[in-house]
Amino acid sequence: MTGTLTIELLSDACFSMPATINVAMDTEACTDELGLPRIPGKTLHGLLRDTWLSASPALDPDQSLGYAILGKPKAHDGAGLLRIGDALMPPEVRTRVEWALKRSANPMSPDAVREAFFDGRVMTKIDRETGAPETDTLRSVRVVPRGTKLYAPLTALGNIDRAFLDTLLSLTRHAGLHRNRGMGHIRMSATWDVPQDSEQVEPQDIGQGDLLHYRLTLTAPCVLHADSLDPNSCSTLRHIPGSTIRGAVAAALERMGDSIGMDSLIASGQAEFLNAYPEVRGARSIPTPCTFQQDKRADLDDADELPESNPGDAVGSLFLGSALEEAQRQPLRAEYVVAGAGEFTAARPRTVQSVHQTRDRATGISKGDESTVYVYEALAPGESFRGCIRAPRETHAVLRAILEEAPLTLGKSARSGYGGAPKIAVINPAFPDDELDRPSPPEFQPGQRFAVWLLSAAVVRDPLTGQHDPWVIGELIAARLDGKADLVASCVRGSTAKGYRRQWRAEVPSVQCAAAGSVLVFRATAHIDAADVAAAQAHPVGERTADGYGRIAFWPLEPVGDGRLHMRRSAEPSVSAEPSGRPSREALAVQRYIYEAMAKRCLTELATLLARTATQLVSSSLAQRLKSPLRAPNWEATYEDWFHGERKLRPRAMDAVQRCRLAGRTLDKFILQVCAPKWSPPSGPEDGLEWARLKLDGRLVPEEDADRIWSEVIHDLRGYFLERLLGQLARRAKRSPSAATGVI
Incomplete structure (x- = not known):
């Protein structure tokens, strides 16, 4: 059973990560590989667990319901049926942002994504006796603004008490850093997918031999523990061992209560679960022979750096003879290869790293010991692997049902965001009776x-x-x-x-x-x-x-x-074409966020530039008074009334406004021009801003929708621009009073 956990931020929140990507920020918010907000599944699992432990005396005195859903600490029994993935932005938004970041023409800057989805907060510690800020306590935090909604996948490996889970979600109201200081107010809710009745479809033929081929695609990071020299880190294997698949199938059979299948497929040893290796261009890779060597002095240190345009870069092989007799050799770094006609293609799956902290459950702060911060290296979501199972032909139907229908979890920390519910599809390769998908086994003559x-x-x-x-x-x-x-x-x-x-x-x-x-x-x-x-x-x-x-x-x-x-080298994942179809409401809202962040930054730069070149400045007090109409909704009419209506400014103030010139106009005419509904910012070499290119760089949705949203954003930010411009004029006049004319 699958579902979705919705997390709505009712106030600014910061789900931090120990590492920082900007020296201007002391605490960074957690992000995914695209730079979008993310709440780790481990954090969500921990929040629900803390809520359960706090409310268990009233809701679950014997703690049986909580153990059944969330599992027991340091236990690997059947308890813990709920799997929670990372909370991310909606899939359509992620797809469009990825396309915008990787497109060849006018790619979006990662800074634009960060500005659109995050804000900065500055805080300090106040001395309780003096009321003054304490020294060395000023700090900055990057937060996700309120109103943001994130979605986490849910997988239930069996029947769970949904009413009890809903109670825990409703009681979980605060999360993240500074949750007791006004930040991190959240609302959580779960929705479950309704099984759809589908027509019976005849399964495709999967070959007549004993091999069952399948393709496994990860939907979440997967940690398959490998040796690591750092006690506070966990490295991962680059393939999925057969023992991992075998254990996942055994767990599914145990949940189903299928003792016959457990005996025939697991206990008897008749089924052999082969390793699942990375898939490259639709082919299953295999471990690189240790005899493959390369010239140590050649620029081939990393298989991913082999030039695609030059497939003739030589890699010697000991069992093929003297290819590199006089060269200094070193092992080839590609862990897996796909055999072809006369050449091999390197395969290296992508990995991601996540930094976690252990926190004290009573105080919510991180522990101060050496194991506070630990790092997980995991196979990246979206990576595909090809594997085989050699089993008697009569068991293939059971294996196929388990692989394609039963939810399987792989690797470490499966309850909290890792290894959850990969997509598995049984496939029929061209030559299903051979593990390497070769037409027929080779044969050898005497002496060969x-x-x-x-x-x-x-x-x-x-x-x-x-x-x-x-x-x-x-x-x-x-x-x-x-x-x-x-x-x-x-x-x-x-x-x-x-x-x-x-x-x-x-x-x-x-x-x-x-x-x-x-x-x-x-x-x-x-x-x-x-x-x-x-x-x-x-x-x-x-x-x-x-x-x-x-x-x-x-x-x-x-x-x-x-x-x-x-x-x-294996080809880099191709940049997909622009997403088609009508954008969703979330995608349009994200487009507005991005345009607003980009436009605010550039309008602030434009205001600073215009204020720097202005002549005959108005006084600081007059500039501040000119900002006051911006607080009212109908500020355009107020300016019209001040400059040409019955409530016209006093002669001395009006004379100062008309003497101040910027961009070749008097200040009153410039303000009235900005008040026009179809005003657009000036663009050209004189201001250094190209608004047309800016609009293309930030586009996520079709051009028609992007143009409409851009026009609406510029229209809504006219007041923001005037506020920044008049503020800059006031500061400049305050720094040089002799250049200002007119006082109130």
């Missing part, structure tokens, strides 16, 4: 050399000693070929196979293994037909095969051209 490529780590034991020894894998593969090939070279990289049993809260004992990407070179001593190769590839090597370990692939060694392999 070929390589065996480890597609995943392999946990193997020495047959003589019974100890884990990754370097005997060559002998095991040679024995599997029944003596039809001899091992002539190997490049095996050692690694450690780890694991974690969530139910027991204990790590699986670590063992040595042969790392993915290890390469072994064989020479055929007899004919090896495609059936033998297919049988060897179908059965993994070693232990823990149900978790995807021990996958191998046979590869013919046929040097291409000069004996070099050629690497091509």
Whole structure:
């Protein structure tokens, strides 16, 4: 069951992040990758938990309802059915902002996004005895203005008490920094999607073999814990291990109460869950062979920096011969590659980093120990992965239903914003019976050399000693070929196979293994037909095969051209076309916010420029009096009456206004010109502002709507412009009284 959590800000709020992106701000608000406001799912989960703990004596004395929805601390049982994602702007707004930031013509500046969606607040600490500000207490905070609405995805893994959840949401009224000082007043509500009755559609054919192929697309950041040297940070793997998919499927079967499926798919070990690797151009990538090396002196330090226009950048391979004999070599940094005809394409999934703080639940302030701030590195939302499950054909229907319909959660902190409900679709590749989507397994003639490529780590034991020894894998593969090939070279990289049993809260004992990407070179001593190769590839090597370990692939060694392999970097995600369709009300409102922020900044610059070039200034007191009509709604008529009507200014004041000149006009004529309904700011080399380009830079919606909103914004900001202009004239007159004429 899925739904949406709506958070409406009734006052300015700051959901801070420890890092700052602007030295002018002491505290930054949390943002997403586009610079838009964001409330982390961990924060929302913590707010609901604090509310529940405060109200549990009256609402939930035995705390059973809260544990069922929010889960128990440091527990991995079936409790905690609610998953809360990050609260973000509406999807259409995010799509339009992303298009505006990445378009080739007139891209929007990130500063424009920050100015439109955030405000600054300055505060200080007051001494209670003297009433004066204390020294070194002035600080600035970036806040999200009131009226902003953010939306977080909700996923319920089972039946939950919606009435109790609604009660917790209604009781949660304050959040963020300075929640006890007038900021962070919020209103939260949840809406749930209604299941729609759909017509039964015949499932597409997914092949006749044992492999079930699927595509997994992340909808939230996903943390798949990897080794990290910093105790306050958590790195992530760049692929999704088969054990993670297997555990998610097992959890879904447990929630469904399907003991038969648990026995046949999980406990029996008949189903093998292969690793899901990044998808590049519709193809499943595989770990880069450790024999792939590059010239250390070449400008190929990062696979993402390989020039797309020059696919001939050489990458040597040990098992292909002397490609880089005299060069200084270093391992290729691309973790995954997609094999092509004569070249390989590098694959590297995007990652994001989130900074979190541990806070004291009683006081709401951050703890002062060394573990207060911690960082999560996570796979970015939107990244796609291709995986396989090798299982008996009769179980494919059950697996397909679980993958495509049951909500699955992956990785760390799944209850609070990470790894929630990825989109999984079972697919039918061109050659579904092969893990690498090749038309047919290769075959080898006597004397021909070929390589065996480890597609995943392999946990193997020495047959003589019974100890884990990754370097005997060559002998095991040679024995599997029944003596039809001899091992002539190997490049095996050692690694450690780890694991974690969530139910027991204990790590699986670590063992040595042969790392993915290890390469072994064989020479055929007899004919090896495609059936033998297919049988060897179908059965993994070693232990823990149900978790995807021990996958191998046979590869013919046929040097291409000069004996070099050629690497091509994966293409950057293409900038999508301008979103089509009628913009929503939220998108139009966001367009107004952006235009208002851009116009205010430029109108302030224009007012400063005009005030600096004005001559025969009016006095400071007269300039301040000329600002007073702007407080009333019908200020245009007031100015008309002051300059030409019955309530005309006194002669001395009127004479001073008419002597003051700016932009080639007297001050009264300039003010009346701004009062005109169709007034537009001057543009040209003399003021340095190009309003037409400014309008294009900030456009999110179709041109017709953008032009209308721009005209409305300029019309509404005429008073703002006059207030800034007269304020600048007053300050200048106050600094140089001799240049001012006319007093009140």
